[in-house]
Amino acid sequence: MNEQKKVVKVGVLALQGSFREHLSHLENLFKELAENSDYSMYEFKACKVKAKKDLDSLNGIIICGGESTTMTILLQRTKILNTLREMITKRHLPAWGTCCGLILLSNHIENNKSKILGDLTYECIGGLDVTVSRNSFGRQLESFTETIDLTEATNHQIKIFKGVFIRAPTITTIDSNDGTKILATVTRNEHTYVIGAMNRTVLGTSFHPELVDGDYRFHKWFLDEFILKNLDL
Numbered sequence: 495m496n497e498q499k500k501v502v503k504v505g506v507l508a509l510q511g512s513f514r515e516h517l518s519h520l521e522n523l524f525k526e527l528a529e530n531s532d533y534s535m536y537e538f539k540a541c542k543v544k545a546k547k548d549l550d551s552l553n554g555i556i557i558c559g560g561e562s563t564t565m566t567i568l569l570q571r572t573k574i575l576n577t578l579r580e581m582i583t584k585r586h587l588p589a590w591g592t593c594c595g596l597i598l599l600s601n602h603i604e605n606n607k608s609k610i611l612g613d614l615t616y617e618c619i620g621g622l623d624v625t626v627s628r629n630s631f632g633r634q635l636e637s638f639t640e641t642i643d644l645t646e647a648t649n650h651q652i653k654i655f656k657g658v659f660i661r662a663p664t665i666t667t668i669d670s671n672d673g674t675k676i677l678a679t680v681t682r683n684e685h686t687y688v689i690g691a692m693n694r695t696v697l698g699t700s701f702h703p704e705l706v707d708g709d710y711r712f713h714k715w716f717l718d719e720f721i722l723k724n725l726d727l
């Protein structure tokens with residue numbers, strides 16, 4: 495019986511930032527799904543990605559929140575960056591980035607032009623054809639939570655969701671007509687900000703579902719709509 499199960503491996507980039515929270519959400523979700531007969535054909539595994547070899551045989555990857563300058567340096571030092579970029583942009587590995595992860599998965603950054611970091615430059619992974627602006631809501635102290643309506647974007651799978659924003663970036667433009675679309679917006683101080691976007695295989699959110707205790711709905715949606723629907727790519 496067990497041999498017939500399809501192994502689905504979800505990696506979480508674990509160089510820095512909120513990777514433990516993502517792993518714990520995935521582990522809890524996978525425990526729930528083990529009891530759900532709709533998923534009985536799958537055996538789910540969550541694993542840390544700390545080196546290039548950890549990218550082998552992944553079916554999806556999460557790029558966690560953290561500090562994108564530190565993260566790009568670590569991605570380059572560990573030599574993960576180029577392989578991961580090729581997997582996401584050429585081989586269409588499903589990927590989801592939260593906050594710093596959204597920045598790294600974006601093709602363009604508005605307020606970060608040609609930043610030099612010692613012997614390196616600020617390089618993104620790319621995959622989502624949008625432009626992001628970093629730290630759109632100000633400093634760490636100006637972090638906030640806001641209710642987000644995801645009913646339409648998720649086709650009623652998630653309705654209301656608690657958005658946690660910590661020095662969050664926002665999406666200023668969608669740059670291609672390849673099917674990239676807005677996931678959600680929030681309005682603050684009379685300004686409406688785009689706080690999530692996606693194409694068929696790449697998802698980016700300004701907010702942190704991994705920091706909402708006991709709520710695995712967003713992780714399940716990523717698994718259902720991005721990973722399981724694209725298993726044969």
Ligand SMILES: NC(=O)CC[C@H](N)C(=O)O
Binds near residue numbers: 561595660
């Ligand atoms: N919570 C976060 O991931 C913050 C992202 C951070 N402001 C950056 O630019 O990298």
